[in-house]
Amino acid sequence: MSVSASDAALISLSGIGKSYPIANSAAGRIRTLYALLRRRPFAERYDALTDINLEVRPGESLGLIGVNGAGKSTLLKVIAGVVKPTSGEIKLRGRISALLELGAGFHPEYTGRQNVFLATALMGMSEQETRAQLDGILAFADIGEHVDQPIKHYSSGMIVRLGFAVATAVRPDILITDEVLAVGDESFQRKCIAWMENYLSSGGTLLLCAHSMFHIQKLCQKAAWIHDGRVRAYGDAHRVTREYLAWHDARNAPKVQSHAQALKSGVYALLSMLLNDQSGQEGAILPMGASLRVSGRVFSPDDRAPTVLVGIVRKDGMPIYGVSSEMDGHVLVRVAPNEFAYDFEIPELSLLPGEYTLKGHALDPEAYRLFDEITADLTVLGESREMGVCRLPHRWNAI
Numbered sequence: 001m002s003v004s005a006s007d008a009a010l011i012s013l014s015g016i017g018k019s020y021p022i023a024n025s026a027a028g029r030i031r032t033l034y035a036l037l038r039r040r041p042f043a044e045r046y047d048a049l050t051d052i053n054l055e056v057r058p059g060e061s062l063g064l065i066g067v068n069g070a071g072k073s074t075l076l077k078v079i080a081g082v083v084k085p086t087s088g089e090i091k092l093r094g095r096i097s098a099l100l101e102l103g104a105g106f107h108p109e110y111t112g113r114q115n116v117f118l119a120t121a122l123m124g125m126s127e128q129e130t131r132a133q134l135d136g137i138l139a140f141a142d143i144g145e146h147v148d149q150p151i152k153h154y155s156s157g158m159i160v161r162l163g164f165a166v167a168t169a170v171r172p173d174i175l176i177t178d179e180v181l182a183v184g185d186e187s188f189q190r191k192c193i194a195w196m197e198n199y200l201s202s203g204g205t206l207l208l209c210a211h212s213m214f215h216i217q218k219l220c221q222k223a224a225w226i227h228d229g230r231v232r233a234y235g236d237a238h239r240v241t242r243e244y245l246a247w248h249d250a251r252n253a254p255k256v257q258s259h260a261q262a263l264k265s266g267v268y269a270l271l272s273m274l275l276n277d278q279s280g281q282e283g284a285i286l287p288m289g290a291s292l293r294v295s296g297r298v299f300s301p302d303d304r305a306p307t308v309l310v311g312i313v314r315k316d317g318m319p320i321y322g323v324s325s326e327m328d329g330h331v332l333v334r335v336a337p338n339e340f341a342y343d344f345e346i347p348e349l350s351l352l353p354g355e356y357t358l359k360g361h362a363l364d365p366e367a368y369r370l371f372d373e374i375t376a377d378l379t380v381l382g383e384s385r386e387m388g389v390c391r392l393p394h395r396w397n398a399i
């Protein structure tokens with residue numbers, strides 16, 4: 001199938017790599033300088049980017065996500081032409097406007113107003129065109145009388161406001177933004193998001209680096225998860241942000257204890273935990289809104305009915321919900337000597353899509369002491385841009 005010109009990628013990266021020299025000692029610095037002068041590879045280097053292959057087509061919006069130091073900003077700088085890659089090939093089409101490091105492209109000694117003329121001229125706009133748009137630019141930036149002061153005295157937020165305002169006037173083919181939304185205040189964020197939505201709906205192409213998954217999901221169709229300088233996942237923005245959040249949560253999760261010890265020492269202990277009648281060991285994968293049944297047997301050393309507590313936590317350990325048979329006044333049924341059955345059901349699981357951990361605990365009948373814990377992975381599938389961890393019943397009323 002032939003690809004028409006309008007379908008051809010605006011940004012095409014193949015095998016992009018970027019290394020920085022590591023020079024911690026005087027000798028290392030001399031070796032680095034020697035390698036630079038001789039155009040040889042550095043003896044000791046840090047690979048900020050390795051083998052990046054990405055394409056961005058007209059009208060697409062791609063979000064870059066990843067932990068601090070993953071390589072996102074370096075990648076944006078390579079695309080914007082601010083940083084030269086060490087290896088690979090980069091092809092670009094169209095007018096690019098990049099809002100990278102604070103103030104990049106601005107002259108610190110010039111006033112905000114002078115910088116507007118400078119930046120728009122660099123983007124190919126004539127002085128007359130800029131004059132015609134000046135009121136709109138200054139209204140968007142909304143920095144009052146600061147506009148006639150040198151920008152070296154600006155706050156980081158004010159510089160971003162001015163930079164974004166210039167981009168709105170230039171209306172580039174590709175807009176590259178690095179954490180712009182994190183710098184401005186809330187009303188400015190809203191204004192930028194509304195502008196970006198409008199820009200995208202009129203065919204603009206966006207590359208957005210953000211730590212806010214909300215912004216990525218709202219503005220981007222696709223996302224690339226950058227990890228250790230490589231693309232770890234790429235595709236639908238909802239899927240990639242979910243994968244990233246699950247990984248992030250799991251990384252920060254505290255270690256869970258096993259219940260084997262409790263079983264050995266003859267205290268109240270869960271003998272089994274089934275999720276929807278399947279072994280809890282495999283965990284459960286459910287669509288949002290499905291029913292979840294947690295059932296099994298619990299050991300009672302003194303043959304009194306134990307308490308069972310079921311809880312759901314986020315992967316980082318944040319509790320979401322927990323309830324015990326004792327709280328609900330439910331008494332477990334004895335099914336054998338020293339053995340009781342529990343059968344707990346959530347008819348409609350209102351957790352938002354994501355990765356969770358389900359916990360089952362055995363307690364004494366009075367629910368004074370927690371003896372045992374079994375954990376299972378719980379994955380909730382679906383697509384949603386709602387925020388938080390669960391859907392609360394709600395409605396929008398007509399006025």
Ligand SMILES: Nc1ncnc2c1ncn2[C@@H]1O[C@H](COP(=O)(O)OP(=O)(O)OP(=O)(O)O)[C@@H](O)[C@H]1O
Nearest residue numbers: 020021046048066067068069070071072073074075
């Ligand atoms: N000029 C430089 N010289 C040496 N190392 C650099 C340079 N610029 C970036 N790095 C290193 O490259 C790695 C990637 O940095 P980068 O700023 O791209 O990460 P990031 O994903 O944007 O992080 P953050 O979310 O914190 O902005 C980091 O380890 C950083 O220290």
